[in-house]
Amino acid sequence: MPASEAVVLPETAKPSKYRIKLQPDLKNFTFSGEQSVDLQVLEATTSIVLNVIDLQISVATLHANGVTLSKPKISIDKEAETATLDFGETIQPGDGRLEMIFAGELNDKLMGFYRSEYTTQDGETRYMATTQFEPTDARRAFPCWDEPAKKATFEVTLVFSDEYEAISNTPSVEEAVPGPGLKLVRFAETPVMSTYLLAFIVGNLVSIEERAEGGTKVGVWTTPGKENQATFALDTSVKLLGYFNDYFGIPYPLAKLDHIAIPDFAAGAMENWGAVTYRETALLVDPDNSSAGTRQRVAEVIAHEMAHMWFGDLVTMEWWDDLWLNESFASWMGNKAVDWLFPEWEMWTQFVNMDTNRALSLDGLKNSHPIEQAVMNPAEVSQLFDAISYSKGASVIRMLENFLGEETFRKGLNRYLSGHMYDNARTQDLWSALETESGQPVTAIMDSWVKQMGYPVLQVESDRSGAKTQLSVSQERFVYDSLLGDSEPDTEVWRVPISASQGGEESPITVMEGNQAQIEVPGNTDSWVKLNPLQTGFFRVNYSAEDWQRLVPAIESLELHATDRLGIQNDAYALSRAGILPVTQFISMANAYKNENDASVWSDLASNLRDIEQLISDEPIHGAYQKFALELFAPAAEKIGWEPKVDEGHLDALLRSTVLSQAGSYNNAEVTAQATERFQKYLTDRETLTPDLRGVVFALAAQSGGQDVYDSIWQLEGETNLAEEKIRLLMSLSRFQQPDLLTAALEDSLSSKVRSQDTVTLVASIAANPMGRDLAWDFVKSNWTEFDRRYGGGGFGLMRLVSICSHFSSQEKADEVDSFFAEHPAPAAERTIRQALERVKLNIKWLEINRPLLTEWFANNK
Numbered sequence: 001m002p003a004s005e006a007v008v009l010p011e012t013a014k015p016s017k018y019r020i021k022l023q024p025d026l027k028n029f030t031f032s033g034e035q036s037v038d039l040q041v042l043e044a045t046t047s048i049v050l051n052v053i054d055l056q057i058s059v060a061t062l063h064a065n066g067v068t069l070s071k072p073k074i075s076i077d078k079e080a081e082t083a084t085l086d087f088g089e090t091i092q093p094g095d096g097r098l099e100m101i102f103a104g105e106l107n108d109k110l111m112g113f114y115r116s117e118y119t120t121q122d123g124e125t126r127y128m129a130t131t132q133f134e135p136t137d138a139r140r141a142f143p144c145w146d147e148p149a150k151k152a153t154f155e156v157t158l159v160f161s162d163e164y165e166a167i168s169n170t171p172s173v174e175e176a177v178p179g180p181g182l183k184l185v186r187f188a189e190t191p192v193m194s195t196y197l198l199a200f201i202v203g204n205l206v207s208i209e210e211r212a213e214g215g216t217k218v219g220v221w222t223t224p225g226k227e228n229q230a231t232f233a234l235d236t237s238v239k240l241l242g243y244f245n246d247y248f249g250i251p252y253p254l255a256k257l258d259h260i261a262i263p264d265f266a267a268g269a270m271e272n273w274g275a276v277t278y279r280e281t282a283l284l285v286d287p288d289n290s291s292a293g294t295r296q297r298v299a300e301v302i303a304h305e306m307a308h309m310w311f312g313d314l315v316t317m318e319w320w321d322d323l324w325l326n327e328s329f330a331s332w333m334g335n336k337a338v339d340w341l342f343p344e345w346e347m348w349t350q351f352v353n354m355d356t357n358r359a360l361s362l363d364g365l366k367n368s369h370p371i372e373q374a375v376m377n378p379a380e381v382s383q384l385f386d387a388i389s390y391s392k393g394a395s396v397i398r399m400l401e402n403f404l405g406e407e408t409f410r411k412g413l414n415r416y417l418s419g420h421m422y423d424n425a426r427t428q429d430l431w432s433a434l435e436t437e438s439g440q441p442v443t444a445i446m447d448s449w450v451k452q453m454g455y456p457v458l459q460v461e462s463d464r465s466g467a468k469t470q471l472s473v474s475q476e477r478f479v480y481d482s483l484l485g486d487s488e489p490d491t492e493v494w495r496v497p498i499s500a501s502q503g504g505e506e507s508p509i510t511v512m513e514g515n516q517a518q519i520e521v522p523g524n525t526d527s528w529v530k531l532n533p534l535q536t537g538f539f540r541v542n543y544s545a546e547d548w549q550r551l552v553p554a555i556e557s558l559e560l561h562a563t564d565r566l567g568i569q570n571d572a573y574a575l576s577r578a579g580i581l582p583v584t585q586f587i588s589m590a591n592a593y594k595n596e597n598d599a600s601v602w603s604d605l606a607s608n609l610r611d612i613e614q615l616i617s618d619e620p621i622h623g624a625y626q627k628f629a630l631e632l633f634a635p636a637a638e639k640i641g642w643e644p645k646v647d648e649g650h651l652d653a654l655l656r657s658t659v660l661s662q663a664g665s666y667n668n669a670e671v672t673a674q675a676t677e678r679f680q681k682y683l684t685d686r687e688t689l690t691p692d693l694r695g696v697v698f699a700l701a702a703q704s705g706g707q708d709v710y711d712s713i714w715q716l717e718g719e720t721n722l723a724e725e726k727i728r729l730l731m732s733l734s735r736f737q738q739p740d741l742l743t744a745a746l747e748d749s750l751s752s753k754v755r756s757q758d759t760v761t762l763v764a765s766i767a768a769n770p771m772g773r774d775l776a777w778d779f780v781k782s783n784w785t786e787f788d789r790r791y792g793g794g795g796f797g798l799m800r801l802v803s804i805c806s807h808f809s810s811q812e813k814a815d816e817v818d819s820f821f822a823e824h825p826a827p828a829a830e831r832t833i834r835q836a837l838e839r840v841k842l843n844i845k846w847l848e849i850n851r852p853l854l855t856e857w858f859a860n861n862k
Helices: 231-248 292-308 320-341 347-363 378-383 387-404 406-419 427-438 442-450 480-484 545-556 562-577 583-593 599-616 622-640 650-665 669-684 691-703 707-719 723-735 739-749 756-767 773-782 784-791 796-807 811-823 827-860
Strands: 013-025 030-041 045-051 055-064 067-070 073-077 082-091 094-105 112-119 125-132 153-161 165-168 172-176 182-187 200-203 206-211 217-222 256-262 275-279 315-317 423-425 456-463 469-477 496-498 500-502 510-512 516-521 529-531 540-542
Touching: 055 082, 067 082, 125 256, 125 275, 153 165, 153 200, 165 182, 200 275, 206 231, 217 231, 231 256, 231 292, 231 320, 231 406, 256 292, 275 292, 292 320, 292 650, 292 691, 315 320, 320 347, 320 378, 320 387, 320 427, 347 387, 347 562, 347 599, 387 406, 387 427, 387 442, 387 496, 406 427, 427 442, 456 496, 456 529, 469 529, 480 562, 480 827, 500 516, 510 516, 529 545, 540 562, 545 562, 545 583, 562 583, 562 599, 583 599, 583 622, 583 827, 599 622, 599 650, 599 827, 622 650, 622 827, 650 669, 650 691, 669 691, 669 707, 691 707, 691 723, 707 723, 707 739, 723 739, 723 756, 739 756, 739 773, 756 773, 756 784, 756 796, 773 784, 773 796, 773 811, 784 796, 796 811, 796 827, 811 827
Parallel strands: 013 153, 217 256, 256 275, 315 423, 456 540
Antiparallel strands: 013 030, 030 094, 045 082, 055 067, 055 094, 073 082, 112 125, 125 200, 153 182, 165 200, 172 182, 206 217, 456 469, 469 516, 496 510, 500 529
16 A cells, blocks of 8 residues: 555546547657546545646546536646646536547657667668556656556557557557558557556567467567567467466466567566567577577566566556565566476576575665565655565565475465456465465565565574484574674564475475574484575575585585575675675685586676675785686686587576686686687678677677777677677677776767667676776766766666666775765665665775785685
8 A cells, every 4th residue: 555645646536448549750759649538536526636747738628427627727746746637616426537638758768658769771760659657657648547556448549650550558459541641550448457557669560470379369579670589589478378377377368468679678678468568688589699698588588577467467566565576476487487498497596696696685785675665756666676676575485485385376376366357456465365275374474574674694503413413593684784893783583484405305394483493404414404405595594614614515516406506605705795704714615616517606606706806906915816716717617618519508508608708807818818819700700609609709808908899899889780789799898908998988878879778787887897997987977967867767777877886995985975976866766875885885894804814815825
């Protein structure tokens, strides 16, 4: 429910059906609209209030109770984003119809009804009009009750130049010629749905399609010439539709499901019901030029968006404070579906790397937030699209499913969805359905994970003196700032489902109700013990020095499952960042991973080692550290080599690019020379480099290259029309070591050479290069007006942009960041700024404590 002080519309009227007619003009970037809304007046009132932003309303007429009221006094409240139509006399409760005429701009801000620019195969600049309404931007396209619980049906008609095609949520039911050179398309009335899920797209679009089992027509739409890049998405979508229909036990409720690739797109994709929109890199796979990583991302995004067709679209959260349930569920369910379709991709190991660990990292900050969060206004909604809403939520859902059992969980979901179809629900409704199905205290358990911030670290002591190993487990909140040594101990307690594995034998799951618990573990008492098998729980684990040591041989021999190997080093690293373990223990432990063969484990270990390198890049020990890291990665790089083997799979391709990239970034002479040579060869013959190697070759060629490589990268960028290839090339620009080339790349980032949706990615990756850290921050400060104009409204872009300052590790920089944002507030990223400042403070303290420890360790381990 919206909190009492939230900015919401008065409950005086509610819509039941919108008939909307819009005419976009792609020459002048404007649109005109008219609509007729069937509504119910719920209480006597003199005015109707609805949401509007940046629209000019010229006419409004209300027919109610046999009376027609026209020419109301229209007042716009920019702050509240509303229009009040004051008719000057009392409107009694009953049915009514509101007719309006309005106009607006097809903006370039990637929100509301906006324009997207692209270049055709023959180099011509073209435009399309498309929409992005979540969370609160349907009000930029037509006046509406723009809140998730104000569901209605929509009948959309679009009028446009006859060279274009149009798509909306439902199939078209009528086409006409309303005037010379124009086309009119009316779409079937939608089911009852929320405003934020409506979509309409007008442009030069082509599609490939197929009927799925059950008769649903599935289509993938692209700009002309990219149809051959749509096959993978179509095939994946058709297969997943069958899976979701079976899993949810409710057939997909619309006649068609379209996936549309949009050249300019702010997020990854948007789950508009029946008309899902994507940025090109999240939907298109070029059979000759796409990497394994791209195929996987496309499958993941499609699965995430399709899960929303039920969870979010058919049943929608009542208010934005439950947004997390929408996103977490789709992230978890999407992973489950991809794992079903591509079992060889080891998606749950990847999930721990990509989701669980990202969320643990953010949620260890004092400036995190609970999963369930009160939302007062639109700026606060956009701040919720973060690793807590998506990844922590998805991780606790995985933990809950693991505890309840897959089938019980699925039945509970079916009960929840069936009970709230075409309606709205709260998180509590899902817990109740799962509780009914399982007989377990789901609400009590889950409240401790969604209503309070953070998570616990479990301290494990083992007693091996009897016939079976006994574990004493205690919990306390994990916070990175325990490093500072000045925080009060937290009193929160989580209800933690725990089990342990000893030498591969597992104990049953028990729920830890308080601060302490005892568990008995089967298996050989001399063997290693690991709590949290397969990392299904959302917590960290610390062992006694002896039990940490026992895990090392099981890591070296790969006896432990890859997901467990990943979790162990990640916990050790986090505990060292929080001052609970010495960093030298993590570094010694990293040596146990020399035989590692799993792509996700390498990827996570690489990211932790990069994190340390960020912190010590200006320290005298940096050289010794690089040598140590290189010794870790070189054997793996040598083993996997540059040339794909005959029987290789998807994960081998991911592994190769991870280890070669890391070995190269630690200046392995052989790897960097090889990358440069392959780059030069590619410049003369475009057939010589497989897509899986391009990212690493471009990046390492830049790292050891100069102006000529910089110019070549831009030349390659100009000649490809594959978005994925453009991104690979752009990302490589951040790897140069010369300040003047990094500065040039920053300047280019705001130019017409780089799409607005990709600017922040480039700036953030330059900031992650120690050579570019200060340059990127100075660039953002001096171009803040433009960054604020583009991204200030909120969303992923703004949050990524402000978090670049979390790489700093001096008090002077901390003060500078603080005073900059005091003078240039960014309300939609206010929490992200606090998180970045907290990270800087932790970096300063971490260096202070670990500088002498690392210096001594490297002196003794030459």
